[in-house]
Amino acid sequence: MAEFTIYIGNKNYSSWSLRGWLILKQTRARFDEVVIPLYQPGSRGEILRHSPSGKVPCLVHGEIAVWESLSIGEYLAELFPAAKLWPEDRAARAAARSVSLEMHAGFAELRRHFPMNMRSSFDRAIIPAIQGDIDRITALWRDCRRRYGQGGSFLFGHFTIADAMYAPVVSRFRTFKAPLDAEAEAYSAAVASWPAYQEWLAAARKEPMVLEQWEF
Numbered sequence: 001m002a003e004f005t006i007y008i009g010n011k012n013y014s015s016w017s018l019r020g021w022l023i024l025k026q027t028r029a030r031f032d033e034v035v036i037p038l039y040q041p042g043s044r045g046e047i048l049r050h051s052p053s054g055k056v057p058c059l060v061h062g063e064i065a066v067w068e069s070l071s072i073g074e075y076l077a078e079l080f081p082a083a084k085l086w087p088e089d090r091a092a093r094a095a096a097r098s099v100s101l102e103m104h105a106g107f108a109e110l111r112r113h114f115p116m117n118m119r120s121s122f123d124r125a126i127i128p129a130i131q132g133d134i135d136r137i138t139a140l141w142r143d144c145r146r147r148y149g150q151g152g153s154f155l156f157g158h159f160t161i162a163d164a165m166y167a168p169v170v171s172r173f174r175t176f177k178a179p180l181d182a183e184a185e186a187y188s189a190a191v192a193s194w195p196a197y198q199e200w201l202a203a204a205r206k207e208p209m210v211l212e213q214w215e216f
Contacts, residue, residue: 004031006072007050007058009038011204013211015116015168018200019069020057022164025196027080037209070104073161087156092148096155096162099140103165107133114172118204124176137169138184145187153190167191171201 006024008017024031036046036056044054051058051067058067059075066075077085087093109129126134144155144162151157155166170191173180180188191197 002030002032003061004029005034005060006031007034007036007047007056007060009036009056010207010209010211011035011200012118012207012209013116014038014056015171016055016069017057018116018168018171019164020059020072021200022167022196023069023073023076023085023161024059025199026085026159026164027076027083029080039211069165070100070161073100073164077161084158085161087148087160089148092156095144095148096160099144099155100162100165102140103169107137107169109133110137110169110172114176114178116168116171117175118171118201120175122176126178134173134178134180137166138180141166141187142181142183145183153187155187159194163191167197170197 004024006021008014008021011017021033034050036043038056047056047058048054050060050065052065053067055067057069057072058065059072060066061075064075066072073085076083087096109127110133113124113127113130141155148156154160154163156162170188172178173188174192
């Protein structure tokens, strides 16, 4: 049995599960994963057996349960400093936390109209409210890349928690064919080709569960 267990929802649909899983994967720690199908009779009860919030993801480490993707990230950043889950530079680290929290709390229109569905592709009109979210997200990406990303392909050069927070956005943009400028498309392609993202996507495509309606 591995030291860590992460409880997650359907890989095709659960954006928050993807975030927590990617962060854990970056530590290179051995872990077990348990997929709890969402929106099924008994789903919430099963999740509550492991996660006090009744939501996924939830990371269990011995007697410690950590829920919410950002909290999982902070916990793992303390345990695995060599993984550099936050940038080492103070200014870059402040920016990384800020853009991560903005993703955590914002972009409601994008979430509502572009739910995560990794194995599908749709043509959907870009209404002004969605375009406003797209514009803000891509502006954040450009700013981070120009100020801090010269050392690699991610927002702060190497992979950080901030990239995990925006990985499901990359998926949504691709599913709904959102038009992106060249810089945003380059970053999106870097995330989508990252081996950990590809591993999750491959598993999502094999899942038997199909939801007629799903959230975020």
